[in-house]
Amino acid sequence: MNRFVVHGVFWDGPAALGETADGGSPAIALQAQRDSSGAALHAMALEPGTSLGFRVLPGQKYCLGHVLVYSAIKREHVLCPDGAQAVRGYQCQRCFVADNARLIHDFHRGGRVPPGLRDYLMAQHWLYVATFANGDSKVGTASHPRKWNRLAEQGAVVARYIARADDGRVVRLLEDMVTRDVGLAQQVRAVTKTAALTSPQPAGDLKRRNAASVRAAQAVLMTTAITGFDVVDETWVRPRQAAVLCAPGNRLRYPQPLDAGTHGFTVASLSGSQALVRVAGAEVDFVVDLGALKGRLVELGNFTTEVPSLQEALF
Numbered sequence: 001m002n003r004f005v006v007h008g009v010f011w012d013g014p015a016a017l018g019e020t021a022d023g024g025s026p027a028i029a030l031q032a033q034r035d036s037s038g039a040a041l042h043a044m045a046l047e048p049g050t051s052l053g054f055r056v057l058p059g060q061k062y063c064l065g066h067v068l069v070y071s072a073i074k075r076e077h078v079l080c081p082d083g084a085q086a087v088r089g090y091q092c093q094r095c096f097v098a099d100n101a102r103l104i105h106d107f108h109r110g111g112r113v114p115p116g117l118r119d120y121l122m123a124q125h126w127l128y129v130a131t132f133a134n135g136d137s138k139v140g141t142a143s144h145p146r147k148w149n150r151l152a153e154q155g156a157v158v159a160r161y162i163a164r165a166d167d168g169r170v171v172r173l174l175e176d177m178v179t180r181d182v183g184l185a186q187q188v189r190a191v192t193k194t195a196a197l198t199s200p201q202p203a204g205d206l207k208r209r210n211a212a213s214v215r216a217a218q219a220v221l222m223t224t225a226i227t228g229f230d231v232v233d234e235t236w237v238r239p240r241q242a243a244v245l246c247a248p249g250n251r252l253r254y255p256q257p258l259d260a261g262t263h264g265f266t267v268a269s270l271s272g273s274q275a276l277v278r279v280a281g282a283e284v285d286f287v288v289d290l291g292a293l294k295g296r297l298v299e300l301g302n303f304t305t306e307v308p309s310l311q312e313a314l315f
């Protein structure tokens with residue numbers, strides 16, 4: 001059967017070298033149904049021009065497995081041994097319990113972690129301030145090996161690294177401090193990012209918003225008693241695949257929910273898991289969050305998206 005559980009959009013490839021360069025080799029990861037032994041994730045590249053056609057099978061979301069962390073650079077994504085449906089987020093109970101990644105957020109508050117995860121957390125991390133298309137900013141952290149990729153996956157429009165920390169404990173202490181003292185959130189919801197990308201603010205405005213948040217955060221970093229980090233000021237390079245979607249333009253929110261129905265479109269631009277897509281016969285482009293397909297069972301094929309008349313889409 002041509003059926004797959006969608007694991008989401010990943011940017012695991014090498015960083016973009018400049019804003020006119022592609023980076024990250026974005027792909028949507030698909031797991032063949034009933035193919036739960038071994039590493040059976042298929043990556044479908046999401047370069048601009050990629051056509052996607054699929055039908056979303058109705059029903060609950062499926063478990064996406066769990067992560068085992070062996071060291072600072074070695075981890076394994078274990079597919080769900082039971083092919084189970086998800087009961088907690090994107091996991092079944094068994095995978096939730098087995099998952100190492102969920103312990104990361106307890107570590108800097110004194111939680112105990114397995115040796116491999118400890119090795120990962122004791123390696124160098126980066127603190128960043130990312131700004132999204134509506135001007136909302138967040139503070140966040142990235143491990144050194146995923147310094148660039150983490151921000152590509154987040155779909156940042158503008159971002160700067162503001163500290164290089166000795167380990168994952170220090171970086172999370174800094175992150176919490178910036179949230180507390182500057183008021184920067186640690187999360188921007190996917191639906192907010194989608195809505196923002198239907199009418200992105202001008203690039204200059206977003207750069208100014210980001211710079212203001214960076215200055216406020218750096219002022220806090222300069223005066224803290226926390227040790228084990230250096231203040232830095234380094235620009236994150238946005239990949240070319242995101243340029244069109246992040247620039248102001250004529251587009252609408254995708255007209256159908258992704259939890260059911262048939263869909264068919266061509267990807268024109270991609271930022272994180274958000275795509276600017278063209279639907280045959282439609283007069284405008286649409287912004288769709290492909291991340292909303294996570295955990296869904298889809299059947300690939302020559303399917304199409306039903307587009308209401310423009311008037312209906314607008315009102």
Ligand SMILES: [Zn+2]
Pocket residue numbers: 063064065079080081082083084091092093094095096
């Ligand atoms: Zn599972």
